[in-house]
Amino acid sequence: MTTTGEGASMDGEKAARLERMAEEVRNLEASPLFAYRKENGYQPVFGEGDPDADLMLIGEAPGAQEAQTGRPFVGRAGRVLDALLESIDIQREDVYITNVVKDRPPGNRDPRAEEIQAYAPFLLRQIEVIEPRVIATLGRFAAAFVIGEYDLPRRSRRMGDLHGQVLEAHLPYGEVQVVPLYHPAAAFYNPDLEDVLQEDVQVLERVLAGGSR
Ligand code: URA
Secondary structure, three states: OOOOHHHHHHHHHHHHHHHHHHHHHHOOOOOOOHHHHHHOOOOOOOOEEOOOOOEEEEEOOOOHHHHHHOOOOOOHHHHHHHHHHHHOOOOHHHOEEEEOOOOOOHHHOOOOHHHHHHHHHHHHHHHHHHOOOEEEEEOHHHHHHHHHHOOOOOOOOOHHHHOOOOEEEEEOOEEEEEEEEOOOOHHHHOOHHHHHHHHHHHHHHHHHOOOOO
16 A cells, blocks of 8 residues: 555545445445344444555455454455465455445345345445456355456356456456456365365466466
C-alpha cells in the first residue's frame, strides 16, 4: 500500500468509499439474509484488506465464524487460504478479501440466486473502487459470478476445467487477469485438491509477477 504523497490520499479515498458501501450493506434490509443475520446476532462480512491491492480474492459467502466476527475467511477455510498465500509470500494485509454474498446463508447452504443478486452491486462496486490487476475466485459460485458478469471466454463451466486457468477480463479501468481456484474448503472433503490448490497458487504467483502461466 502506498503510504506517502498522493497515493496516501488516494488510498484514503478508496477506504472511505468502501466504508460507505459497508454501511449500506449493514443497513441492507432488502437482503433475503437480513432477518437471519439479525435473529442470530450475526454481522455482515463486507470484506477487508488493502484498498489498493493488486490481488482481490473473492469467496462464496461467510460461514459461522465469519458472521460472528464480521471478517472474511477467519475459520478453517481461512487457515487454508492463509497458508496458500504464505506459500507464495503474500500476507493477508497485502490483498483484499471478500465474498460474493455478504451474509451467512443458514446452515452454510449454497447461496441462492436472489441472494447473489442482492449483493452483486456491492461486489461490482468493490472491484471498481479497488481496481485489482488480478482477481482470484475461490470456488464455483465466485467463478460463475465473475465469468458471467464480465462475459469471460471460457471453454467450460466446470471447476475441474476452470481451475488454474488465466482468463482475461476487459474492465472499464483496464485489463484484469482472473484466476479461478477451488474453494479452500474443498480440500477438507477431497485431500487431493490440496496439491491442486498449491499448484494453482503458483499460477497466481506467476500472473502477479507479470508473467503468464
Ligand atoms: N468461505 C467463504 O466462501 N467465505 C468466507 O468468508 C469463509 C468461508
